[in-house]
Amino acid sequence: MDATYVLSLLLFTFVATITPGPNNIMLTASGANFGFRRTVPHLLGIAFGFSFMAIVVALGLGVVFEMWPMLYTLLKIVGSAYLLFLAWKIYRAGRVQLQRNEDLAKDAKPLSFWQAAAFQWVNPKAWTMVLTALAAFSLPPPLHIWSSAAVIVAYFVVSFPACSFWALLGQEVVKLLRSDRARLWFNGTLASLTVASVALIFI
Known part of the structure; x- marks a missing residue:
């Protein structure tokens, strides 16, 4: 693995994680509300x-989707249902701010560490990114293990700063919205x- 490989991998993971998608939309909303x-x-x-x-896929889970494509379709359905639920929560967070309802405000909270981690398993974009990266950047033996590890480390290192942009964007944009109605x-x-991202899943 040379410098060109590493730079290409880092660029791919940066673009994949910073572009709009379910995670980044949710982070923008979370930054704005919390x-x-x-x-x-x-x-x-x-x-x-x-x-x-990515670790689990590198160990062979990706082959399961190739053997049983219906599992991937089922994943899309489950992920879409959960995204619709999250869309409702995002909208409801805005209603809580507008109504100034203390009881509702107590229920409104950002996703926890484990909720966000678990969501990746039903996030179709995350699956597409992982499968694509491992297919593109995994090298044949004897470098297969090391190249797969490089993909995993790259995503772990790059995703936090790339996704942080969206949370910070939400936090700063909401400061410009001077009325509760605007928020x-x-x-x-x-x-x-x-909701629109759900439609794109099936295109």
């Missing part, structure tokens, strides 16, 4: 969950984008 600091467990959960999933509109837009 601030960057409270979103950090969500960020770490993504990095851990994604890297752990509700912002949350509604993010919720709509989350």
Whole structure:
């Protein structure tokens, strides 16, 4: 593995993790509603969950999808249902702010470390990114193990700063929204984008 390989891998993982998708839409909403600091467990959960999933795929889980394509279809359905639930939570977080309801506010909280990590397993974009990266950057023996490890480490290292951009964006954008109505509109837009990402899964 030379410098060109490493740079190509880092560039691929950076582009894959910083481009819009379910994770980054949710992070923007979390940054807007809860601030960057409270979103950090969500960020770490993504990095851990994604890297752990890459380990499992590198050990052979990807072959299972090739043998039984219906499992991947089932994964899309489950992931889509969960994304719709998260879209509702994003919109509801905006309603909580508008209504100033203390009881509802207590229920509104960012995703935890383990919730974010578990979400990667039903996130179709995450599966596509992992399968594509391992297919493109895994080298034949005797470098197979080391190259697979490089992919896993690259995602773990790159995903946190790349995804942090979206959480910080949400935190800063919401400061520009001077009214509760504008913030509700912002949350509604993010919720709509989350729903739209569900449609893109099946295209």
